[in-house]
Amino acid sequence: MAKNINSASRILSIIDSVKAESDATPAHDVWGKVFDIENEDKSRKTFAISRCLADLHDEVESVRSEMKKLGYSENLYNTTLNKCNTLFAVQTLMSKWQSMKQQITPEVPVALGFCSEILPNEEDLIDKDSLDDLKRMAADLRDTLSSSKLPDYTRNIIDKHITKIEEALTKYKAVGAKAFEEVLQSAYGEVIANEEAFKEAKGSSELGKLSAMWQKTKSALDGVVDANKRLGAMGGMAEKGQKVLEFLSNLNV
Template structure:
């Protein structure tokens, strides 16, 4: 587990929380692996060319190995496995543009500013809990971006938007709180980054329209 924590850049002193974060990242990698397998099947290439490589990666990502030694994971990470994966990346179509490190850093800074604002925020416990949850959503999306791409940000934004619409009456009561404004700013930047990366001009900027809808509700 410690090796995975280092690979994922997880800095968490609580071992239980650290294990949970590692498990979340591995689960994200498993989902992306399934996505790769689906796309390769749609490409109509012979499965014998890549199935064993994907199986090896699946074995390496198994949570059952978290309590073992890194050698148990490494045995599946063979040179031919990575060659086959490289072969897959050449075949699978490019679905998105990269989000710059500057954009990701900007979002992280906005979230850090939001978190700091909660220390002196004069808001209800319910709203504070809501904002803390949304901070976790954004931080998790940023952490999973190197694994699954911009869809991590899009899925987080959809979850956050749905929740905010559900509690819009709470937001109306405390909409003038600085933390609420900072939360909106952070989510808008997340949506902007995801829209650009996912080439959302084809989707009529759905993320931004959804947030504009929420602003109208308030």
């Protein structure tokens, strides 16, 4: 396991997971496997993969910016980061993996490993069991929603919450806990804006499962909040997450 968990270590972990993929495999399929994106609609799948690759590009640029701030010579990491950006380029999704893996030269993991140890630890890893539980809970709630008797607009709101969790699970490999911080913030706004719709669903199994899903999300983040004092917004996110849970719990009776 990486000494520090940060943007560089996440990029390195992803590159380690793809470097042995078969030359004949389409890049599209390689990235779908990495981010666990399964969708029979090829356009939707491509869009989801593209968003993850854009997130990885942002992570690459974050590493570049932070290393520069610390005063390290750009020639120690720029070539590697440029190769990463080429590897993560959306326009290459239809290429064969053989042409893309050429970017993973021997110095790439070395430079990324160097950066990951230089840059500070950002967070603790969310354990795989928690991530698997969230995925299962989202799928279960979506299944419940398919036969729900709640009004259409209420089902649509809950469906948006499920989608947010699913997207965060997909993005986690690329951006870490930020993925869940963002959905908690978004959920807070959704709950406040749709308070009456949630009140109409009071006591329903759908609301109970939604509340449990957000409780699991917050629990998964609690350790990160304790370990990660570098993000000034983390405390605010934790507070908003608690308010979401309190509101939903009060209705889940």
